[in-house]
Amino acid sequence: MKSIVYRRHGEPSEVLTYEEIAAPAQPGANEVIVRVTKRMVHPIDGLAVRGIVPSPIPPTGAIPGGDGVGVVEQVGAAVGIAKGTRVMFFPVQGTWAERVTVPANLLIxxxxDVSDATACQIIINGITAIVLTRAALAADNHSGVTSPLLVTAAGSSVGRNVIALxxxxxxxxxxxVRSDASATILSQSLAGIPVISTEHEGWPAAVAAACGPAPSVVIDPVGGDMTPKFLEVLADGGTLLTYGGLDARPSTISTIALTVRQHTLKGLNxxxxxxxxxxxxxAAYIADLFEITRRSPHNFAEFRxxxxxxxxxxxSAAQATPRRGATILTSEV
Structure with missing residues (x-):
């Protein structure tokens, strides 16, 4: 079968190859083999290939990808799912291959009414959005002050799903969002929601005007130089939830300010x-994910x-700015 493989870390153009590898063996008990039709391309995939996110490389080479959508082709013993069933699955390593062995308990x-293209957008990104939203609403309720959630990188798949939830x-x-161009694009699909660009220095004032009370929760995957700026706009006693590092540079944070203002900084994934x-x-999480696709179909309509x-x-497309929806890698011709 065909697969994407890398045997050393580096720039994707220099280390990724498309080659023939051995197909999965017969599935064991409580396993299935899935023919993968589509999988999302996430920022972390590029970080793993470059070695920025620690990811050991086996002697036979590493295959990117941690989630996917496909069709069950072979079923092992004690598996209560039929051949031909359309499924999504997570977490499963090495999904940038035509077939993958999946533990049955990871199949959904x-x-x-949910297409393959929509489904692959709600696996990691949708689950991440649910984890973030539940943590955000719990932190906001704990703060005792009702204020809007401030969602950064709001044009991303996770950002859009958080907003929908x-x-x-x-x-x-x-x-x-990080640019005026991204703000223009996002505003077209988020009626009634203030969309602010951080491209200009006055953005904190725009956030304050849009929020009213300072936000008690900020949800951010950017990090880097933006982290201390997000903490500045956060209400005293507020929480910054981080779920990534699109800016891989270390963040400089004043522990004095963190202490005096009683901020909480928490990572989630x-x-x-x-x-x-x-x-x-x-099961409730998954029901919420499918409900998002029905209530907010525009969140999944634009993809490449x-x-x-x-x-x-x-x-490269997954890292481009401004972003226009999801980037999907397909096995289909």
């Missing part, structure tokens, strides 16, 4: 949901698809 059957729960949001939730809670032979171009 797809409703008929907050709206489902009747919570106000202020959206923050989608991978923790398996370890920190019950099966019943995970690339064949696996164009994986380098897909990674």
């Amino acid at each position: 059957p797809l409703p008929d 907050a709206q489902m729960r009747g919570h106000k949001v202020v959206a923050l 989608a991978y923790s949901w398996l370890a920190t939730t019950t099966p019943e809670q995970r 698809e690339f064949p696996m032979t164009a994986a380098v171009e897909a990674l």
